[in-house]
Amino acid sequence: MSQHPLTKEICEIAHYLYSKGLAPGKSGNISVRFQDTVAITPSGVSLGLLKENEIVLTDMDGQVVAGGNNPSSELQLHLEVYKNKEETAGIVHTHSSYATGFAMSGEKIERLEGFGERSKPFLKMVDYKPPGTMELAKLVGEGLKYEDVVILENHGVVATGEDLNEAALLAEFVEETAKTQFVARVLSKIEFLG
Ligand SMILES: [Zn+2]
Numbered sequence: 001m002s003q004h005p006l007t008k009e010i011c012e013i014a015h016y017l018y019s020k021g022l023a024p025g026k027s028g029n030i031s032v033r034f035q036d037t038v039a040i041t042p043s044g045v046s047l048g049l050l051k052e053n054e055i056v057l058t059d060m061d062g063q064v065v066a067g068g069n070n071p072s073s074e075l076q077l078h079l080e081v082y083k084n085k086e087e088t089a090g091i092v093h094t095h096s097s098y099a100t101g102f103a104m105s106g107e108k109i110e111r112l113e114g115f116g117e118r119s120k121p122f123l124k125m126v127d128y129k130p131p132g133t134m135e136l137a138k139l140v141g142e143g144l145k146y147e148d149v150v151i152l153e154n155h156g157v158v159a160t161g162e163d164l165n166e167a168a169l170l171a172e173f174v175e176e177t178a179k180t181q182f183v184a185r186v187l188s189k190i191e192f193l194g
Contacts, residue, residue: 006039007052013168018048022096029072030092033082042069073132080141090164092171095156098178128153
C-alpha cells in the first residue's frame with residue numbers, strides 16, 4: 001500500500017508521536033478508519049521509521065486487503081473500538097512512560113481541562129487483559145463507548161478522535177497530564193528551605 005491520503009497521514013502522525021517520545025522503540029500502534037477500511041501500522045516496525053508502503057489495510061473483519069506486512073498485534077482492539085463508536089475515525093495506542101507508570105502502579109490519572117466530564121474526576125481504567133487478546137479488545141471497545149480515552153491497567157493508553165490528529169493530540173495531552181500529576185505529587189512530598 002502506498003501513496004494514499006490515509007497512509008500519508010498515518011506516517012506523519014507516527015513520526016510525530018515518536019519524535020515526542022510517546023512511542024519509543026517499536027512500541028505503539030495507530031490506525032485510521034475510512035468507510036469500511038482500516039489503515040493500521042504494521043507489527044514490529046518503529047513508528048519513528050515507518051514508511052507509507054509498510055502500512056496495512058484491512059476490512060472491518062480484520063482481513064488484510066492491501067499491504068504486505070502483518071498488521072499490528074492490537075488490530076482487534078482497533079476494530080472493536082471502531083465497531084462500537086461510529087464517530088471514531090482515528091486511534092492511537094501508546095505505552096508513553098508517565099501514563100503507563102500510573103497504569104502499572106494502579107494509580108488513577110486525574111482529568112484535567114480538555115477532555116471528559118468534570119463530574120468524573122479520573123480517567124477510566126480498563127482491567128488488565130494480556131496485550132493482543134480478544135478479551136482486551138472487547139474491554140477497550142466497551143470502555144471507549146462513552147469516553148475518548150482509556151488507560152489500560154498494567155499496559156498503556158488508548159486515545160480516540162474523529163480524526164487521527166485529534167487522537168494523537170489527546171494521547172499527548174494524557175501523557176502531559178500524567179507527568180504534571182507525577183511532578184506535583186513528588187514535589188508535595190519534598191520539604192523546601194525558605
Ligand atoms: Zn500495547
